[in-house]
Amino acid sequence: MTIQEAMQSVENIMFEVVNSDVKTLREASRHILDAGGKRVRPRLTMLAYSALGGTDYTYAAPPAAAIELVHTASVVHDDINDHGVVRRGRPSVNAIWGRTFALLTGDFLFTKVYELMASYKDLNIDLAEATVALVEGETLQAAAVKENNFTREVYYQIIARKTAALFKSAATIGAKLAHADEKVIEALGQYGYSVGLAFQIIDDILDLTADTAKLGKTSGIDLAQGRGYVAAYANNGHTGVAVAEAVVEDSDLMTSIKAKLLKGDAINEARIQARTLAQTAIACLDVLPESQAKRELIDLANMVVDRDH
Amino acid sequence: MTIQEAMQSVENIMFEVVNSDVKTLREASRHILDAGGKRVRPRLTMLAYSALGGTDYTYAAPPAAAIELVHTASVVHDDINDHGVVRRGRPSVNAIWGRTFALLTGDFLFTKVYELMASYKDLNIDLAEATVALVEGETLQAAAVKENNFTREVYYQIIARKTAALFKSAATIGAKLAHADEKVIEALGQYGYSVGLAFQIIDDILDLTADTAKLGKTSGIDLAQGRGYVAAYANNGHTGVAVAEAVVEDSDLMTSIKAKLLKGDAINEARIQARTLAQTAIACLDVLPESQAKRELIDLANMVVDRDH
Numbered sequence: 001m002t003i004q005e006a007m008q009s010v011e012n013i014m015f016e017v018v019n020s021d022v023k024t025l026r027e028a029s030r031h032i033l034d035a036g037g038k039r040v041r042p043r044l045t046m047l048a049y050s051a052l053g054g055t056d057y058t059y060a061a062p063p064a065a066a067i068e069l070v071h072t073a074s075v076v077h078d079d080i081n082d083h084g085v086v087r088r089g090r091p092s093v094n095a096i097w098g099r100t101f102a103l104l105t106g107d108f109l110f111t112k113v114y115e116l117m118a119s120y121k122d123l124n125i126d127l128a129e130a131t132v133a134l135v136e137g138e139t140l141q142a143a144a145v146k147e148n149n150f151t152r153e154v155y156y157q158i159i160a161r162k163t164a165a166l167f168k169s170a171a172t173i174g175a176k177l178a179h180a181d182e183k184v185i186e187a188l189g190q191y192g193y194s195v196g197l198a199f200q201i202i203d204d205i206l207d208l209t210a211d212t213a214k215l216g217k218t219s220g221i222d223l224a225q226g227r228g229y230v231a232a233y234a235n236n237g238h239t240g241v242a243v244a245e246a247v248v249e250d251s252d253l254m255t256s257i258k259a260k261l262l263k264g265d266a267i268n269e270a271r272i273q274a275r276t277l278a279q280t281a282i283a284c285l286d287v288l289p290e291s292q293a294k295r296e297l298i299d300l301a302n303m304v305v306d307r308d309h
Numbered sequence: 310m311t312i313q314e315a316m317q318s319v320e321n322i323m324f325e326v327v328n329s330d331v332k333t334l335r336e337a338s339r340h341i342l343d344a345g346g347k348r349v350r351p352r353l354t355m356l357a358y359s360a361l362g363g364t365d366y367t368y369a370a371p372p373a374a375a376i377e378l379v380h381t382a383s384v385v386h387d388d389i390n391d392h393g394v395v396r397r398g399r400p401s402v403n404a405i406w407g408r409t410f411a412l413l414t415g416d417f418l419f420t421k422v423y424e425l426m427a428s429y430k431d432l433n434i435d436l437a438e439a440t441v442a443l444v445e446g447e448t449l450q451a452a453a454v455k456e457n458n459f460t461r462e463v464y465y466q467i468i469a470r471k472t473a474a475l476f477k478s479a480a481t482i483g484a485k486l487a488h489a490d491e492k493v494i495e496a497l498g499q500y501g502y503s504v505g506l507a508f509q510i511i512d513d514i515l516d517l518t519a520d521t522a523k524l525g526k527t528s529g530i531d532l533a534q535g536r537g538y539v540a541a542y543a544n545n546g547h548t549g550v551a552v553a554e555a556v557v558e559d560s561d562l563m564t565s566i567k568a569k570l571l572k573g574d575a576i577n578e579a580r581i582q583a584r585t586l587a588q589t590a591i592a593c594l595d596v597l598p599e600s601q602a603k604r605e606l607i608d609l610a611n612m613v614v615d616r617d618h
Contacts, residue, residue: 022445024452077416081409100390100451103412107386107444110419114437117423121430128423135416136331142409143333 003296006046006057006064007039013065014072017112028093028105032072035088040199041170042068044300048174048188051285051293060177063123066116067170070131073109076102078138123173130169137162159200160193167196187287191297194281198274199304205270210309274305312605315355315366315373316348322374323381326421337402337414341381344397349508350479351377353609357483357497360594360602369486372432375425376479379440382418385411387447432482439478446471468509469502476505496596500606503590507583508613514579519618583614 011033018029042064049060078084079092080102086092094102113131117124141158144150171192175185278301288294320342327338351373358369387393388401389411395401403411422440426433450467453459480501484494587610597603 020441020445022448022452025445025448074416077412081412101448103386103390104444104448104451106416107383107419108441108448110416111437111440111444114423114426114433114440118433118437119430121428124423124427124433128420128427131420131423132329132417135413135420136329136334139331139334139410139413139417142413143331 001055001057003043003046003050003293006050006061007043009057009061010039010042010046010065010068013061013116014069017065017069017116018109020108024097024101025105025108028076028097028101029109031090031096032076032087032093032105035090037068037072037088039068040300040304041071041166044167044170044192044195044297045174045177047293047297047300048171048192049178051288051291051297052175052178052180052184052188054174054178060174062116063120063127063173063177064170066113066127067166067173069109069113069116070127070134070166073106073113074134074138076106076109080106081138081142123176126169126172126176130165133161133165134163137165156197159197163200163203164193164196167199168193171195184287187284191281191284191301194277194284195301195304198277198281198301201270201274201277202305202307205267205274206307206309209267271305278302278305310364310366312352312355312359312602315359315370316352318366318370319348319351319355319374319377322370322425323378326374326378326425327418329417333406333410334414334417337385337406337410338418340399340405341385341396341402341414344399346377346381346397348377349609349613350380350475353476353479353501353504353606354483354486356602356606356609357480357501358487360597360600360606361484361487361489361493361497363483363487369483371425372429372436372482372486373479375422375436376475376482378418378422378425379436379443379475382415382422383443383447385415385418389415390447390451432485435478435481435485439474442470442474443472446474465506468506472509472512473502473505476508477502480504493596496593500590500593500610503586503593504610504613507586507590507610510579510583510586511614511616514576514583515616515618518576580614587611587614 014033015030018026018033020026020029045064045067046057046060049064054060075087076093079087080094080099083094084092085095092102093105097105110131113127117127137158137160140154141162144154144158168189169192171188172185175188180188281301282298285294285297288297323342324339327335327342329335329338351370354373354376355366355369363369384396385402388396389403389408392403393401394404401411402414406414419440422436426436446467446469449463450471453463453467477498478501480497481494484497489497590610591607594603594606597606
């Protein structure tokens with residue numbers, strides 16, 4: 001079975017599991033799933049599993065699908081809080097169905113994760129912890145904006161929890177599904193964690209530099225919410241404060257902050273940091289024997305920092 | 310160990326598990342837990358467990374705590390959608406911390422359920438299904454309001470999912486924790502299901518008749534949202550339509566609908582229905598040997614329909 005077949009299996013499971021007889025939940029869930037997305041988290045799980053000799057995709061695909069549903073649920077709720085109206089190149093769930101149904105759709109996707117994971121006793125703990133971290137990271141972010149305290153240190157705390165934790169568990173779970181030994185699980189977890197940090201840094205840069213059409217989601221929102229790597233990076237916090245103030249959504253102010261950030265070295269510095277993290281991640285893969293899956297894990301780390309959307 | 314001790318154990322577990330280093334999540338979770346609430350769902354679990362000979366409360370308390378956290382999470386999200394500002398006699402989470410943090414606190418509580426249930430493999434499926442049903446019930450309710458389609462039949466579909474399913478799983482899980490046989494698990498599930506329906510009917514009546522101070526939550530909200538047993542009951546749907554229109558939150562219109570409902574037979578009819586359900590529930594307990602816990606299960610069913618808050 002190829003990685004393409006495995007990913008198709010993940011896709012099928014996600015669509016199957018959201019098939020509720022409640023029309024709005026079914027349609028809103030399919031809407032967000034249909035839009036695609038990069039599927040980088042379940043891909044990571046399946047590649048880690050495969051790289052460690054795993055071949056039973058029917059066994060490994062449900063946890064991979066559950067991981068992507070955690071991300072999808074958080075995206076749906078995120079768009080409520082950020083007033084995001086475009087996601088994955090489509091109107092967001094809240095833009096079409098409104099806030100109430102978007103909140104319930106996110107809850108629905110979160111609960112479907114339980115269902116998928118119910119029979120994976122030990123892995124359940126990994127995913128639960130990562131999901132808690134994700135929610136904590138989102139909360140730290142909202143608090144940093146509110147308290148006007150958006151330094152580089154805080155930024156790292158935020159992205160470690162809201163993004164890197166789930167990437168780490170995606171890799172860890174893949175390795176555990178393949179019954180890898182402790183040292184290998186640890187290395188794969190480190191790989192996932194570094195890739196996750198790099199992924200979020202690039203996401204925040206793209207949010208600042210790409211337009212909505214290319215990005216497929218409302219751009220500038222992360223900036224408006226006071227986050228964005230560059231915000232915290234430039235002047236180590238001072239600009240962060242300015243950005244936090246932009247939450248008032250003064251579009252003139254936004255434009256000037258954006259211009260200021262784009263002019264300085266902040267974005268380059270951030271890109272270099274992301275590349276370093278990707279290289280660190282790739283180094284963790286030394287524990288793996290050569291294989292197609294290993295090469296694809298290397299490609300995945302590079303893709304994460306080289307992408308333009 | 311007494312039921313009081315068991316319930317204290319449930320309480321301790323809930324407070325422990327929400328102890329995040331993220332201040333807002335910790336404080337908002339404690340705020341809603343501190344306010345108390347009836348704890349009828351975990352009580353049901355512990356009583357069912359005890360009535361079937363279970364004595365290891367350290368084993369049974371975590372799933373009972375998880376069940377209450379599902380309910381608590383749904384309450385926090387519900388108050389966002391309903392604009393509820395009072396809950397359990399205190400300001401609601403969204404009233405104090407705002408919508409963004411309330412949404413994240415609800416997500417946090419939902420994810421803590423995973424953590425508590427991670428090692429209870431089979432029971433996990435029961436709780437996952439009940440939680441999905443709860444979210445589906447909430448969605449059906451919001452859809453019924455939006456589509457102006459609030460008949461008695463729809464009302465029953467809603468309360469079966471949003472309330473009775475979790476009560477059923479609370480009892481089922483208690484029985485399964487005690488390793489009861491299939492027939493007994495089934496009977497306890499039926500008991501929980503009927504108690505849940507009765508509980509919601511009375512809740513909706515109280516929402517209409519009690520004032521906010523006594524009720525401990527913003528009253529009239531369920532009516533404003535177009536739900537409320539009585540609404541669907543009076544004239545089998547016709548009044549339901551009128552109530553759905555009240556979503557516009559015209560307080561004069563609200564008052565007149567409320568007066569109309571209070572005058573008719575609808576509330577009495579609803580109360581009779583709830584009592585019948587409680588009696589049906591109690592009859593299911595015939596499978597149990599006599600015990601203190603069994604008597605308390607009978608009391609619980611009666612309490613549910615006799616309460617005034």
